[in-house]
Amino acid sequence: MTAARLVVWRHGRTPWNVENRFQGQADIGLDDVGRGQAARAAVALAALEPAVLWSSDLSRARDTAGELADLTGLPVTTDRRLREIHVGSWEGLLGSDVERVDPEASARLRAGEDVRRSATGESPREVGVRVAAALRELAEAAPDGSTVVAASHGLAGRAGVAELVGLPPEHWRLLGGLTNCAWVSVDRHRSGRYWRIEQYNVTAPDPTDPLEERADFATKATAG
Template structure:
Protein backbone atom coordinates (compact mmCIF):
# COMPACT_ATOMS: atom_id res chain seq x y z
CA UNK A 1 0.00 0.00 0.00
CA UNK A 2 1.08 3.55 -0.72
CA UNK A 3 0.04 6.32 1.63
CA UNK A 4 0.06 9.77 0.06
CA UNK A 5 0.23 12.95 2.12
CA UNK A 6 -0.85 15.71 -0.25
CA UNK A 7 -0.02 19.07 1.32
CA UNK A 8 -0.69 22.62 0.17
CA UNK A 9 2.05 25.23 0.65
CA UNK A 10 1.99 27.87 3.39
CA UNK A 11 0.58 31.36 3.09
CA UNK A 12 2.08 34.03 0.82
CA UNK A 13 1.36 37.75 0.61
CA UNK A 14 -0.66 37.07 -2.53
CA UNK A 15 -2.78 34.54 -0.65
CA UNK A 16 -3.33 37.14 2.05
CA UNK A 17 -4.62 39.70 -0.46
CA UNK A 18 -6.55 37.17 -2.59
CA UNK A 19 -4.30 37.56 -5.62
CA UNK A 20 -4.14 34.79 -8.15
CA UNK A 21 -0.65 33.28 -8.08
CA UNK A 22 -0.61 30.49 -10.63
CA UNK A 23 2.94 29.94 -11.87
CA UNK A 24 4.32 33.16 -10.38
CA UNK A 25 7.19 32.27 -8.06
CA UNK A 26 5.95 33.91 -4.87
CA UNK A 27 7.71 33.20 -1.53
CA UNK A 28 6.06 32.45 1.79
CA UNK A 29 5.28 35.35 4.09
CA UNK A 30 6.03 35.34 7.83
CA UNK A 31 2.75 33.61 8.64
CA UNK A 32 3.40 31.04 5.91
CA UNK A 33 6.78 30.24 7.44
CA UNK A 34 5.17 29.87 10.87
CA UNK A 35 2.48 27.61 9.38
CA UNK A 36 5.19 25.49 7.76
CA UNK A 37 7.02 25.11 11.08
CA UNK A 38 3.81 23.87 12.71
CA UNK A 39 3.20 21.56 9.76
CA UNK A 40 6.71 20.11 10.05
CA UNK A 41 6.14 19.33 13.73
CA UNK A 42 3.03 17.42 12.75
CA UNK A 43 4.69 15.50 9.93
CA UNK A 44 7.52 14.43 12.26
CA UNK A 45 4.99 12.03 13.80
CA UNK A 46 4.76 9.98 10.60
CA UNK A 47 7.17 7.52 9.01
CA UNK A 48 7.80 9.21 5.67
CA UNK A 49 9.91 7.61 2.95
CA UNK A 50 10.10 10.40 0.37
CA UNK A 51 9.26 14.08 -0.05
CA UNK A 52 8.26 15.49 -3.43
CA UNK A 53 7.45 19.12 -4.18
CA UNK A 54 6.34 21.45 -6.91
CA UNK A 55 9.40 23.39 -8.05
CA UNK A 56 7.77 26.75 -7.28
CA UNK A 57 9.35 28.59 -4.35
CA UNK A 58 6.37 28.65 -2.00
CA UNK A 59 6.02 24.86 -2.23
CA UNK A 60 9.76 24.17 -1.92
CA UNK A 61 10.01 26.49 1.10
CA UNK A 62 7.14 24.65 2.78
CA UNK A 63 8.67 21.27 1.96
CA UNK A 64 12.07 22.40 3.30
CA UNK A 65 10.71 22.75 6.83
CA UNK A 66 9.44 19.16 6.67
CA UNK A 67 12.62 17.89 5.01
CA UNK A 68 14.81 19.44 7.69
CA UNK A 69 12.97 17.82 10.57
CA UNK A 70 12.68 14.44 8.79
CA UNK A 71 16.25 14.53 7.44
CA UNK A 72 15.05 13.85 3.89
CA UNK A 73 15.89 15.30 0.48
CA UNK A 74 13.28 17.12 -1.59
CA UNK A 75 12.54 15.81 -5.09
CA UNK A 76 11.27 18.76 -7.16
CA UNK A 77 8.82 18.15 -10.00
CA UNK A 78 7.40 20.67 -12.47
CA UNK A 79 4.36 18.44 -12.94
CA UNK A 80 3.08 19.54 -9.53
CA UNK A 81 3.11 23.29 -10.32
CA UNK A 82 -0.04 25.33 -9.83
CA UNK A 83 -2.37 26.00 -12.76
CA UNK A 84 -1.00 28.60 -15.17
CA UNK A 85 -3.59 31.36 -14.83
CA UNK A 86 -2.15 33.44 -17.68
CA UNK A 87 -3.41 37.02 -17.67
CA UNK A 88 -5.21 36.46 -14.39
CA UNK A 89 -1.98 36.08 -12.42
CA UNK A 90 -1.42 39.00 -10.06
CA UNK A 91 -5.10 39.98 -10.12
CA UNK A 92 -7.47 39.71 -7.17
CA UNK A 93 -10.62 37.63 -7.50
CA UNK A 94 -12.66 40.83 -7.70
CA UNK A 95 -10.46 42.22 -10.47
CA UNK A 96 -10.83 39.02 -12.46
CA UNK A 97 -14.60 39.13 -12.05
CA UNK A 98 -14.67 42.78 -13.17
CA UNK A 99 -12.23 42.56 -16.09
CA UNK A 100 -13.10 39.09 -17.39
CA UNK A 101 -16.79 38.62 -16.48
CA UNK A 102 -17.65 35.95 -19.06
CA UNK A 103 -14.53 33.85 -18.51
CA UNK A 104 -14.90 34.21 -14.74
CA UNK A 105 -18.52 33.02 -14.90
CA UNK A 106 -17.50 29.90 -16.82
CA UNK A 107 -14.63 29.24 -14.37
CA UNK A 108 -16.97 29.42 -11.39
CA UNK A 109 -19.84 27.42 -12.90
CA UNK A 110 -18.15 24.92 -15.25
CA UNK A 111 -14.40 25.11 -14.56
CA UNK A 112 -13.61 22.20 -16.90
CA UNK A 113 -14.82 24.35 -19.83
CA UNK A 114 -13.01 27.54 -18.83
CA UNK A 115 -10.48 29.07 -21.21
CA UNK A 116 -8.37 31.38 -19.09
CA UNK A 117 -6.69 34.04 -21.28
CA UNK A 118 -3.09 32.94 -21.78
CA UNK A 119 -3.48 30.12 -19.26
CA UNK A 120 -4.01 26.37 -19.02
CA UNK A 121 -7.29 24.52 -19.33
CA UNK A 122 -8.20 22.37 -16.36
CA UNK A 123 -8.04 19.13 -18.37
CA UNK A 124 -4.45 19.91 -19.38
CA UNK A 125 -3.46 20.58 -15.78
CA UNK A 126 -5.14 17.33 -14.79
CA UNK A 127 -3.13 15.37 -17.36
CA UNK A 128 0.12 17.04 -16.27
CA UNK A 129 -0.47 16.40 -12.59
CA UNK A 130 -1.57 12.79 -13.05
CA UNK A 131 1.48 12.04 -15.20
CA UNK A 132 3.64 13.29 -12.32
CA UNK A 133 1.67 11.29 -9.79
CA UNK A 134 2.03 8.09 -11.82
CA UNK A 135 5.81 8.66 -11.94
CA UNK A 136 5.91 9.01 -8.16
CA UNK A 137 3.85 5.87 -7.57
CA UNK A 138 5.84 3.83 -10.09
CA UNK A 139 9.11 4.56 -8.29
CA UNK A 140 7.75 4.40 -4.73
CA UNK A 141 6.01 1.07 -4.25
CA UNK A 142 4.60 0.48 -0.75
CA UNK A 143 5.95 3.74 0.61
CA UNK A 144 4.60 6.72 2.54
CA UNK A 145 5.06 9.82 0.41
CA UNK A 146 4.63 13.55 0.92
CA UNK A 147 3.80 15.74 -2.08
CA UNK A 148 3.84 19.48 -1.37
CA UNK A 149 1.93 21.29 -4.08
CA UNK A 150 -0.82 23.86 -4.65
CA UNK A 151 -4.58 24.03 -4.24
CA UNK A 152 -5.41 23.28 -7.86
CA UNK A 153 -3.13 20.27 -8.42
CA UNK A 154 -4.03 18.74 -5.06
CA UNK A 155 -7.73 18.93 -5.80
CA UNK A 156 -7.13 17.39 -9.23
CA UNK A 157 -5.07 14.54 -7.72
CA UNK A 158 -7.83 13.79 -5.24
CA UNK A 159 -10.46 13.86 -7.97
CA UNK A 160 -8.37 11.67 -10.26
CA UNK A 161 -7.53 9.06 -7.63
CA UNK A 162 -11.14 8.83 -6.45
CA UNK A 163 -12.57 8.71 -9.99
CA UNK A 164 -14.53 11.97 -9.63
CA UNK A 165 -15.04 14.11 -12.74
CA UNK A 166 -13.02 17.32 -12.82
CA UNK A 167 -16.24 19.27 -13.40
CA UNK A 168 -16.65 18.97 -9.60
CA UNK A 169 -13.37 20.89 -9.07
CA UNK A 170 -14.98 23.92 -7.37
CA UNK A 171 -16.77 21.76 -4.80
CA UNK A 172 -13.48 21.06 -3.07
CA UNK A 173 -11.37 23.41 -0.95
CA UNK A 174 -7.73 23.55 0.07
CA UNK A 175 -6.39 25.80 2.83
CA UNK A 176 -2.74 26.74 3.36
CA UNK A 177 -0.69 23.81 4.76
CA UNK A 178 -3.76 21.56 4.65
CA UNK A 179 -2.95 17.85 4.96
CA UNK A 180 -4.82 15.30 2.85
CA UNK A 181 -4.20 11.56 3.16
CA UNK A 182 -5.02 8.99 0.50
CA UNK A 183 -4.23 5.29 0.78
CA UNK A 184 -3.70 3.37 -2.48
CA UNK A 185 -3.96 -0.40 -2.34
CA UNK A 186 -2.55 -3.19 -4.53
CA UNK A 187 -5.76 -3.31 -6.58
CA UNK A 188 -5.28 0.43 -7.32
CA UNK A 189 -8.30 1.35 -5.22
CA UNK A 190 -7.78 4.70 -3.48
CA UNK A 191 -9.32 5.61 -0.13
CA UNK A 192 -9.43 9.20 1.12
CA UNK A 193 -8.85 9.09 4.88
CA UNK A 194 -8.31 12.81 5.60
CA UNK A 195 -9.13 15.99 3.70
CA UNK A 196 -8.15 19.66 4.12
CA UNK A 197 -6.99 19.19 7.70
CA UNK A 198 -5.16 22.09 9.36
CA UNK A 199 -5.39 21.06 13.02
CA UNK A 200 -1.62 21.59 13.42
CA UNK A 201 -2.19 25.35 13.17
CA UNK A 202 -4.10 25.20 16.46
CA UNK A 203 -1.37 23.44 18.45
Protein backbone atom coordinates in the same frame (compact mmCIF):
# COMPACT_ATOMS: atom_id res chain seq x y z
CA MET B 1 7.78 -0.92 -6.06
CA THR B 2 4.89 1.25 -4.97
CA ALA B 3 3.93 3.49 -2.08
CA ALA B 4 1.00 2.66 0.18
CA ARG B 5 0.16 6.29 0.93
CA LEU B 6 0.46 9.63 -0.84
CA VAL B 7 0.22 12.86 1.13
CA VAL B 8 -0.46 15.88 -1.09
CA TRP B 9 0.41 19.01 0.90
CA ARG B 10 -0.53 22.57 0.01
CA HIS B 11 2.10 25.25 0.66
CA GLY B 12 1.82 27.78 3.48
CA ARG B 13 0.33 31.24 3.13
CA THR B 14 1.77 33.88 0.80
CA PRO B 15 1.11 37.63 0.56
CA TRP B 16 -0.91 37.06 -2.61
CA ASN B 17 -3.09 34.52 -0.80
CA VAL B 18 -3.95 37.25 1.71
CA GLU B 19 -4.82 39.67 -1.10
CA ASN B 20 -6.77 36.97 -2.98
CA ARG B 21 -4.76 37.45 -6.16
CA PHE B 22 -4.53 34.90 -8.96
CA GLN B 23 -1.13 33.45 -8.16
CA GLY B 24 -0.77 30.69 -10.72
CA GLN B 25 2.86 29.90 -11.43
CA ALA B 26 4.24 33.24 -10.27
CA ASP B 27 7.05 32.47 -7.84
CA ILE B 28 5.62 34.18 -4.75
CA GLY B 29 7.28 33.24 -1.45
CA LEU B 30 5.78 32.41 1.93
CA ASP B 31 4.96 35.15 4.42
CA ASP B 32 5.67 34.85 8.16
CA VAL B 33 2.34 33.15 8.80
CA GLY B 34 3.01 30.69 5.99
CA ARG B 35 6.39 29.78 7.43
CA GLY B 36 4.80 29.13 10.81
CA GLN B 37 2.12 26.98 9.19
CA ALA B 38 4.76 24.95 7.38
CA ALA B 39 6.76 24.38 10.55
CA ARG B 40 3.70 23.13 12.47
CA ALA B 41 2.53 20.91 9.62
CA ALA B 42 6.01 19.43 9.24
CA VAL B 43 5.91 18.11 12.80
CA ALA B 44 2.62 16.32 12.12
CA LEU B 45 3.78 14.91 8.79
CA ALA B 46 7.11 13.74 10.19
CA ALA B 47 5.12 11.42 12.48
CA LEU B 48 3.92 9.60 9.34
CA GLU B 49 7.54 8.58 8.68
CA PRO B 50 7.67 9.52 5.00
CA ALA B 51 10.25 7.74 2.89
CA VAL B 52 10.29 10.21 -0.01
CA LEU B 53 9.71 13.97 -0.24
CA TRP B 54 8.73 15.72 -3.46
CA SER B 55 7.74 19.29 -4.23
CA SER B 56 6.67 21.68 -6.93
CA ASP B 57 9.69 23.70 -8.02
CA LEU B 58 8.02 27.00 -7.02
CA SER B 59 9.60 28.46 -3.90
CA ARG B 60 6.43 28.58 -1.77
CA ALA B 61 6.01 24.81 -2.10
CA ARG B 62 9.72 24.03 -1.98
CA ASP B 63 10.22 26.07 1.21
CA THR B 64 7.19 24.41 2.78
CA ALA B 65 8.68 21.00 1.99
CA GLY B 66 11.99 22.22 3.38
CA GLU B 67 10.52 22.35 6.87
CA LEU B 68 9.77 18.63 6.68
CA ALA B 69 13.18 17.95 5.15
CA ASP B 70 14.82 19.62 8.16
CA LEU B 71 13.00 17.26 10.53
CA THR B 72 13.39 14.04 8.57
CA GLY B 73 16.70 14.47 6.78
CA LEU B 74 15.01 13.63 3.47
CA PRO B 75 16.10 15.52 0.35
CA VAL B 76 13.48 17.59 -1.45
CA THR B 77 13.18 16.52 -5.08
CA THR B 78 11.25 18.88 -7.35
CA ASP B 79 8.90 18.17 -10.23
CA ARG B 80 7.42 20.95 -12.39
CA ARG B 81 4.27 18.91 -12.92
CA LEU B 82 3.30 19.62 -9.30
CA ARG B 83 3.04 23.35 -10.03
CA GLU B 84 -0.15 25.33 -9.58
CA ILE B 85 -2.53 25.98 -12.47
CA HIS B 86 -1.08 28.33 -15.08
CA VAL B 87 -3.29 31.43 -15.18
CA GLY B 88 -1.63 33.26 -18.08
CA SER B 89 -2.61 36.93 -18.27
CA TRP B 90 -4.68 36.66 -15.09
CA GLU B 91 -1.50 36.36 -13.02
CA GLY B 92 -1.50 38.95 -10.24
CA LEU B 93 -5.11 40.01 -10.83
CA LEU B 94 -7.82 40.19 -8.19
CA GLY B 95 -11.15 38.50 -8.78
CA SER B 96 -12.70 41.91 -9.43
CA ASP B 97 -10.05 42.58 -12.08
CA VAL B 98 -10.95 39.37 -13.91
CA GLU B 99 -14.63 40.31 -13.82
CA ARG B 100 -13.69 43.54 -15.56
CA VAL B 101 -11.28 42.20 -18.21
CA ASP B 102 -13.05 38.89 -18.93
CA PRO B 103 -16.63 38.96 -17.56
CA GLU B 104 -17.74 35.88 -19.52
CA ALA B 105 -14.94 33.69 -18.16
CA SER B 106 -15.49 35.10 -14.68
CA ALA B 107 -19.18 34.16 -14.78
CA ARG B 108 -18.38 30.65 -15.99
CA LEU B 109 -15.76 30.31 -13.27
CA ARG B 110 -18.29 31.24 -10.58
CA ALA B 111 -20.72 28.72 -12.08
CA GLY B 112 -18.20 25.93 -11.55
CA GLU B 113 -17.36 25.26 -15.19
CA ASP B 114 -14.00 23.89 -16.33
CA VAL B 115 -12.73 27.29 -17.42
CA ARG B 116 -9.30 27.98 -18.88
CA ARG B 117 -7.63 30.71 -16.80
CA SER B 118 -7.21 33.34 -19.54
CA ALA B 119 -6.59 32.55 -23.19
CA THR B 120 -3.06 31.34 -22.43
CA GLY B 121 -3.71 29.52 -19.14
CA GLU B 122 -4.81 26.02 -18.16
CA SER B 123 -8.15 24.55 -17.17
CA PRO B 124 -8.62 22.58 -13.92
CA ARG B 125 -9.11 19.39 -15.91
CA GLU B 126 -5.74 19.86 -17.62
CA VAL B 127 -4.09 20.48 -14.26
CA GLY B 128 -5.69 17.38 -12.74
CA VAL B 129 -4.35 15.17 -15.52
CA ARG B 130 -0.88 16.71 -15.20
CA VAL B 131 -0.62 16.40 -11.41
CA ALA B 132 -2.19 12.93 -11.23
CA ALA B 133 0.33 11.63 -13.75
CA ALA B 134 3.15 12.93 -11.58
CA LEU B 135 1.65 11.44 -8.40
CA ARG B 136 1.29 8.01 -10.01
CA GLU B 137 4.92 8.04 -11.12
CA LEU B 138 6.18 9.24 -7.73
CA ALA B 139 4.22 6.51 -5.97
CA GLU B 140 5.39 3.77 -8.32
CA ALA B 141 9.04 4.76 -7.85
CA ALA B 142 8.82 4.73 -4.03
CA PRO B 143 9.67 1.79 -1.75
CA ASP B 144 6.93 -0.79 -1.27
CA GLY B 145 4.47 0.14 1.47
CA SER B 146 6.00 3.57 2.05
CA THR B 147 4.55 7.04 2.52
CA VAL B 148 5.33 9.74 -0.04
CA VAL B 149 4.79 13.45 0.68
CA ALA B 150 4.36 15.84 -2.26
CA ALA B 151 4.21 19.59 -1.59
CA SER B 152 2.04 21.29 -4.18
CA HIS B 153 -0.66 23.97 -4.44
CA GLY B 154 -4.33 24.55 -3.74
CA LEU B 155 -6.10 23.91 -7.04
CA ALA B 156 -3.35 21.61 -8.32
CA GLY B 157 -3.55 19.45 -5.20
CA ARG B 158 -7.32 19.16 -5.25
CA ALA B 159 -7.55 18.49 -8.99
CA GLY B 160 -4.65 16.05 -8.97
CA VAL B 161 -6.08 13.99 -6.12
CA ALA B 162 -9.57 14.01 -7.64
CA GLU B 163 -8.20 12.75 -10.97
CA LEU B 164 -6.03 10.17 -9.21
CA VAL B 165 -8.96 8.57 -7.38
CA GLY B 166 -11.22 8.74 -10.42
CA LEU B 167 -13.75 11.39 -9.41
CA PRO B 168 -15.63 12.84 -12.42
CA PRO B 169 -14.47 16.44 -13.10
CA GLU B 170 -17.96 17.83 -12.47
CA HIS B 171 -17.68 16.61 -8.86
CA TRP B 172 -14.25 18.03 -8.08
CA ARG B 173 -15.57 21.26 -6.60
CA LEU B 174 -17.55 19.28 -4.03
CA LEU B 175 -14.29 18.56 -2.23
CA GLY B 176 -13.83 22.25 -1.44
CA GLY B 177 -10.59 24.19 -1.55
CA LEU B 178 -7.48 23.22 0.37
CA THR B 179 -6.54 25.52 3.23
CA ASN B 180 -2.99 26.87 3.27
CA CYS B 181 -0.67 24.12 4.52
CA ALA B 182 -3.47 21.54 4.66
CA TRP B 183 -2.92 18.09 3.21
CA VAL B 184 -4.80 15.20 1.63
CA SER B 185 -3.92 11.63 2.54
CA VAL B 186 -4.60 9.10 -0.22
CA ASP B 187 -4.04 5.39 0.32
CA ARG B 188 -3.70 2.57 -2.16
CA HIS B 189 -6.38 -0.12 -1.80
CA ARG B 190 -4.99 -3.46 -0.71
CA SER B 191 -5.82 -4.83 -4.16
CA GLY B 192 -3.38 -2.28 -5.60
CA ARG B 193 -5.90 -1.39 -8.30
CA TYR B 194 -6.98 2.06 -7.15
CA TRP B 195 -6.39 4.96 -4.78
CA ARG B 196 -8.89 6.37 -2.28
CA ILE B 197 -9.07 9.49 -0.13
CA GLU B 198 -8.33 8.69 3.50
CA GLN B 199 -8.32 12.26 4.88
CA TYR B 200 -8.99 15.60 3.25
CA ASN B 201 -8.01 19.17 4.21
CA VAL B 202 -6.17 18.20 7.39
CA THR B 203 -4.26 20.97 9.14
CA ALA B 204 -1.88 20.99 12.08
CA PRO B 205 -3.36 22.70 15.17
CA ASP B 206 -2.25 26.25 15.84
CA PRO B 207 -1.38 26.57 19.54
CA THR B 208 -2.03 30.33 19.39
CA ASP B 209 -5.64 29.83 18.24
CA PRO B 210 -7.78 27.91 20.76
CA LEU B 211 -10.78 27.99 18.41
CA GLU B 212 -9.04 26.32 15.49
CA GLU B 213 -10.43 22.93 14.53
CA ARG B 214 -8.76 20.26 12.48
CA ALA B 215 -10.69 19.34 9.37
CA ASP B 216 -10.71 15.98 7.67
CA PHE B 217 -12.69 14.37 4.88
CA ALA B 218 -15.09 12.62 7.21
CA THR B 219 -16.16 15.69 9.14
CA LYS B 220 -15.52 18.71 6.95
CA ALA B 221 -15.22 17.65 3.33
CA THR B 222 -16.15 21.06 1.94
CA ALA B 223 -13.83 23.13 4.11
CA GLY B 224 -11.29 25.47 2.62
